[in-house]
Each structure stands twice: as C-alpha cells, then as structure tokens.
Amino acid sequence: MRATFFLTSALAASVSAAPAFPNFVPNVADNVRALANYFNLLASKTQAGRFTSPPVCDLNRVSLPAAASKLPSPSPGLKLKHIAIGRGTQNYTCDPSAPSEAPSAFGAVATLFDASCLVATQPDVAAALGRAALYFALAQSEAEGRLVPAATVAAAARSGLHYFSDPTTPFFGVGRVGDFFGKKDAAAPAPAGAFKGLQGEGAVPWLKLVAKQPGAGSLQEVYRVETVGGSAPATCEGMPESFTVEYATQYWFYGK
Template sequence: MRSSILLASALGALTTIAAPTWPALNMNAAMPGSLDTVSAYFNMLARKVQESRQMTVAPVCDLSKAQLPEAPVPLPPVSAGLTLKHVAVGRGTQNYTCDTTNATAAPVQVGAVATLFNASCVVSSYPDLANMITKMALRFSLTDEEARLGPSNLAISGMHYFTNTTTPFFNLDRPNLQLGEAPSAKLNGTSAPADAAKGPNGEAAVPWLKLKTRDGATGDLQEIYRVETAGGSAPATCAGMPATFEVQYSAQYFFYSGHKST
C-alpha cells in the first residue's frame, strides 16, 4: 500500500530465437523489500525537480557530457572515432537451460529478452539518478502486457533479444526514434561491482560487457556496452531447476557510432 501511494504521488509530480514475449512492469506489484530503493529514487527525483526549477536555463540533453561507468576491472575503452549515440535502460530476463538429469551441471545461458527505455537525457543530465533507475526498475515485477518503465516515465526506444545463442540483437528502430539495428558479438566482459543490486530472489548481477556489432548493423552502430547491471545471474548448478528458466535483470546499454548522438 505504501508503495502504491508513493508511486501515485511521484507520478503526479512529473509534468531467444523464438518470437519473444516482451516483458512489462507491473506498477502495482512492487516486490517485498523494495520500498527503500523506490523511496531513495523518488527522493533524489524530487531534489532534481527542485534544482531544475531554480535553474535559469533548462537542462540540455547533451550526450557528450555522459560518462560510461567503469567497473573495478575496467572493460576495454571505446574505440577511437566513435561517439555516444544512445543510452537505454534494459529491463527483462536472462534465459537459461538446465540438464535435469545432472544436478551438478551448470546452467547454460541461451539468450535474453528485454525492453529498452530511452535514458539518454537522464544519463547526460543526472548520472546519479540514472544509476538508481537500473536498481529501481528491478523492484517491480514483470507482466506480459505492453512494456512501460513505470514510475521512471521513460519512453520505449527499442527491444533486445537473441537471434541465436551467440548473437545478441538490438532493435532501436521505433516510429519516433530511428537509431538502427545491431546484431552483435561479445568482445569482452568483467564482473559487476560487488555492491551491484541483486535480483528479486537474491541473484547476483550479470557481468558488464563490451559488444561489437556484426555485419548487417544499421545506423552506424558499432560498439555497445552493458553496464550497471542488476540481477540476472543463474544459480551455480542445476539442482532443483527446470529444463528452462528465466532470471529477471536490468542494465544500462551505451550505444556508440560515428554519427551524431541522439
């Protein structure tokens, strides 16, 4: 009940391979123990709203000011000549299979499905608030209805899924924002920070990644970083797990190209 009241108040203050089913947030189903995270987000949001009212000029969405987060063991840097084109918050599931005849076997990742939400202006203007959005997004359960990033009020900018077990795909072509499509491949990975947010059932954060786009990418999209992850990791073994299962996660995705940022 307190979460519902908090959400209503905050909203009032704001002027795979097979065909995937896109996850959506259930705004009326904040997960147990989520109130502190949600409250912290809205407390910071309230401060940002107050600060913006005191500014003589409104904040400008300038991605040249955005900073790619850095893990304790850094990922390789962005290649020379590329600029940040888009930042999205992804919310969905990491998908796994298990050998149910072998309880000691490790789960095998077979892809992910996520809805991407436009966080470019938030990251460029309020990076501290952007970091909290990833954690806050994971505090609300998923439904199979139309995707909405609930209280963050971010617009959908694309979809993320796998076209096969080794090809993550990002579709950023939307009616209101044509940014391109990007089949990609993993170049490098590094562990998420020790204090990264866990999933609804205590799942550790999936690694941070650097991806390179494959042939067929459009919009001059060339490199993608998955950072600020929360949840998504599978258990160490298949003991007690079904043949297929999903683990909820959220993350930030930084898209780099040779074109002007959007």
C-alpha cells in the first residue's frame, strides 16, 4: 500500500482556488530506491546516535549545499533563519492552438515542513527525506500538520505554506519567522543525477529569490535547493490547458 504524507486540511482562503494535488502513479523503481535510501539512512543514524552525544541544532554553522555555489551567495549581514522541506506542485498552462510550444509556468503551491534541525545535524538524512517525500501521497489525517511517513515517527512539523500571490510573485508564509514576497534573482540547473519526478520529470532548477521590497520584513532572501521532480514536458503536445506536476525541495530562508 502506498504510504501517506499527512498535510493540513487547507492551505488558506487565499489559495482555495489553487489546483488540487494530482494522484500520480509512482515510478516503482525510483519509489523503492528513494524510500529505501531514506529509511536505511534513518536506521543507521539512529543506531550511531546511541553512542554519541546529542547533536547541537545551530543554523549559524550550516552552509548551503555545494551545488548552490552556482547561485549568488546570501547577502552580507543576513543570517539563516529557517530551512523547510516543501512538498506540493509546480503549475503550468498550455495554449491548445500551439502544441509544439513549451508549457508556461503558472506558479506553485506547497506546504512547508520544518527541517532546520534535521539539516543542521543530519544533512544527508534531510536530503534523503526530501527525495522520499515525493513518493508519499498527499492526504488529510488527524495527524494534521506533520510530515509523516506511515508507521514511522513524525519527521517534521508544518511550518508554513508557499504559493504565488500574483503570476510573478512567490509568497512564503513561515509562521514563526515571517512572510516573504519575492522575485527571482538567479537560477541554476539542478545538479546532474538529481532525482526525477513521479512520471520521470526532471528536477526543477535551483533558485535564489530576493525580497520584492528589500528591507521590508524579516525575511530577505530564499533559496530553493535539493529539488526533486516538478519539471514540465518539453512541449504541450497531448497536455491539457492547465496541469500540475508534483515536486519536493528544500527552501532556505535568510533574514536580518
């Protein structure tokens, strides 16, 4: 039976019209590989933890993944405030009269789960969880607000949401850290070997976003890294006018 991620019952009134999450049939080989890697890592870390002192959760000692060097560095004076695993959909549109054209991006919707301490103490487990996240169905449950592989301990608490407030403005609401209205500053292709999506889709690019109004609010920059899936097909051939592609990623939030 396919395992389940338990999400909150609703994002917010402002995104009530967002597309519903699709129910893809997973690529079985990647499904098994991603889940096996995650649970094997989790088991080995748990075993090793029995013989070491408790890890210290300190974001001041955490650096972006090496592949993020293709993006501009965080601006001087900013500190890492929060890291979240995002799980949701990238949204696209197609012009029925132009099937040979590429789909157009039309925002995204995702629920954010707190991964700050996990990345700070076990970055390899965090990356594996992000990859495994794509292979759990999106559903509701009494375990509301937590990222929970079935029959395991909750991996992360819900920390916020992400959607587009208009066609070009990504919004992140991270409860205990603040709100962020951004714009794209830079992009880099996902690294070679990045995990594909549920139908074999490539991983969406890594991004650096900057605040649309610099200096306003506590959050100033957001990075999208460790992406899994989410890319649209090369053309609109055979695609509906609007569709969604599931993805998972890490979002790193920097602020004052």
